[in-house]
Amino acid sequence: MSENAMAIDYVMEKASGPHFSGLRFDGILSFPPPSSSPGPSINLAAVPHAAKQPFVIGVSGGTASGKTTVCDMIIQQLHDHRVVLVNQDSFYRGLTPEESERVHEYNFDHPDAFDTEQLLDCIQKLKNGQSVQVPIYDFKTHRRKSDSFRQVNASDVIILEGILVFHDQHVRNLMNIKIFVDTDADVRLARRIRRDTVERGRDINSVLEMYAKFVKPAFDDFVHPSKKYADVIIPQGGENHVAIDLIVQHIRTKLGQHDLCKIYPNVYIIQSTFQIRGMHTLIRDREISKHDFIFYSDRLIRLVVEHGLGHLPFTEKQIITPTGSVYTGVDFCKKLCGVSIVRSGESMENALRACCKGIKIGKILIHRVGDNGKQLIYEKLPKDISERHVLLLDPVLATGNSANQAIELLIQKGVPEAHIIFLNLISAPEGIHCVSQRFPSLKIVTSEIDVALNEEFRVIPGMGEFGDRYFGTDD
Numbered sequence: 001m002s003e004n005a006m007a008i009d010y011v012m013e014k015a016s017g018p019h020f021s022g023l024r025f026d027g028i029l030s031f032p033p034p035s036s037s038p039g040p041s042i043n044l045a046a047v048p049h050a051a052k053q054p055f056v057i058g059v060s061g062g063t064a065s066g067k068t069t070v071c072d073m074i075i076q077q078l079h080d081h082r083v084v085l086v087n088q089d090s091f092y093r094g095l096t097p098e099e100s101e102r103v104h105e106y107n108f109d110h111p112d113a114f115d116t117e118q119l120l121d122c123i124q125k126l127k128n129g130q131s132v133q134v135p136i137y138d139f140k141t142h143r144r145k146s147d148s149f150r151q152v153n154a155s156d157v158i159i160l161e162g163i164l165v166f167h168d169q170h171v172r173n174l175m176n177i178k179i180f181v182d183t184d185a186d187v188r189l190a191r192r193i194r195r196d197t198v199e200r201g202r203d204i205n206s207v208l209e210m211y212a213k214f215v216k217p218a219f220d221d222f223v224h225p226s227k228k229y230a231d232v233i234i235p236q237g238g239e240n241h242v243a244i245d246l247i248v249q250h251i252r253t254k255l256g257q258h259d260l261c262k263i264y265p266n267v268y269i270i271q272s273t274f275q276i277r278g279m280h281t282l283i284r285d286r287e288i289s290k291h292d293f294i295f296y297s298d299r300l301i302r303l304v305v306e307h308g309l310g311h312l313p314f315t316e317k318q319i320i321t322p323t324g325s326v327y328t329g330v331d332f333c334k335k336l337c338g339v340s341i342v343r344s345g346e347s348m349e350n351a352l353r354a355c356c357k358g359i360k361i362g363k364i365l366i367h368r369v370g371d372n373g374k375q376l377i378y379e380k381l382p383k384d385i386s387e388r389h390v391l392l393l394d395p396v397l398a399t400g401n402s403a404n405q406a407i408e409l410l411i412q413k414g415v416p417e418a419h420i421i422f423l424n425l426i427s428a429p430e431g432i433h434c435v436s437q438r439f440p441s442l443k444i445v446t447s448e449i450d451v452a453l454n455e456e457f458r459v460i461p462g463m464g465e466f467g468d469r470y471f472g473t474d475d
Contacts, residue, residue: 006305038412053127054154054293055254057176059161060226061181061220063109066237071161073238079250082155084126088162090134091119094143103142111167111217122152123174126196129154139200154202157163157257161218166226176254179247181237185216258449260429264436270307276300280448284463290472297470300425301395301449302351308423308445309355312336312389335388339364339381341406344467345393346422350393354460360388363408366402379409386414395466397427397446398459400434407439417441425466426450428459 057074075083091114099106107113122132133149166172166180172244189211196202225232233391234243259268270276279296282288290294318329338352339345341363349361362381382388390410397403405420408421418441427446435444450459459462468474 001184001243016291025218029462039187040464050227055125055157055176055251057157057251058172058175058178059181060163060166060167060178060223061237062183062185062223063163063189064188064195065181065183066239067161067163067181067192069238070179071159073241073244074159074248076156077244078251082151083157083159084155084158086122086134088114088119088160088165089139090137091115091122091279092137092142093143094137100142104210105220106142107214108210108301109215109222111222113249114162114164116171117245120168120174121150121171123158123160123171125159126152126154127174137361143473157251163223166229167222169431172229175246177251178229178231180227180233182233183229183237201439214227219470247391254317260432260449264432264440264444266436266440266442268311268446269449270305270445272313272446272448276303276447284461286464289336290469293469297395297425297466298351299422301348302354303389304423304425304445304447305348305351305355308391308421308443311421311443322350325366332391336391337382337385337388338391338393339406339410340393341386341402342378343471345394347395347467347470348393352393354396364406366405368369376405376409381410385410388414388415389419392420392422393424394422395425396462396472397422397424397435397457398429399428399457400431403431403435407435407442420446428453 003319017061040111058392059067059071071085075085092108093101093113093115095106118135122134125132131151131153134148134152136145136148137143138145160171160175166178172178192215193204193207196207197204202289232243232247234240234247238244257270258267261269282296283293283300312333314330314333318326318328321327336356336359338349338356338359338361340349340361340363342363347364352359352361360382362385363379364376364381365378367375367377371406392403392406392410393407394403407420417439420439421443422435422445424444424446426448427444428450432444432449435442450462452460454460463469465474
């Protein structure tokens, strides 16, 4: 195997996690009303780059209710996302020597036993994309370890688990979803006895004494009342696989939704996988060979085209299989054509032909100077294009000016706006705003949304001049 091939395989293997390179819009920007202006209505280039905020899950419940088991199951099922677990137990206040001498009189289940301010600071930093050092609490000495911490890095998902994580309103406000694990009191007591005697070196009598004196009253006073704040209540804890599966599916949906998709429901991003992230890593690398750039660009283009075809209307169709059985399926859309914006859009034609045999493809050439993409130079479209659904092809959506010019031409030719699907590999937020505000019924299908445009109206981080790189004219 060549060194170049090995390097590519290495990049593909190491690329991990979903990619959210778009801006965060909570409190950063306010959007103006839709405008008919062809230019970008918002200049995002000057806005500092900001990562998408992680999804924070709060998991509460009584002692030994199965909170940790639920957390572990969620983490295991979210294996293609970066997930970190933060335990409220790590933020116990260390006992003073005087308190240690009377440890049996100390209520570890009271809200005052925790350093809530430090917990808040920790979660807020993680939400802001910063790494934190979480304390390590020793349950045998009832003190924090002074010489060691647990390093927790910023991640896609933060799970905050503890008996009183719903008690403080400021902590609750940091959560995107709150889960309460509801388990029978007798089951919880049996689990606590087993845990405290085996893992924490305590005897049964002291465990029962503390349970009657502190744990049960604290549950009745603080933990159980916080159940009303839960979005989801899971009876039976980790044994309730159905509830956990539903929660994980909900989290996946939220994680896969870009901020711009929440603003514009006509924008669709194909679901990120390790393969897609790896291919983007390769085609964005300025050191990649022309042959490999074309190969991985073609793979990504094919995925975008397939996804775009999925948005076309269909009709139900029944056929007879070779076994003589009836299969109820769907029939492809018959009236379809492609239109490429010359010349970068021509790179997407082969993938479209591979998916749609004999498809007609029109051409539109628009003169681009800087951010001004308004001068129509050439167009050749099917004569009956007004009767067809149109897949508009251009690998990069930057300012959106040339795209708007092409879309306006299609509409002038009689194509309904809702019959146009714009396919591209990467989009800049400025371009999405520009196109979506002017043509809200059109669909945009892309594989990633990048950060912004720079002063030269080029997408960043982007992939450079796609047409030059693809057709070998960038020398």
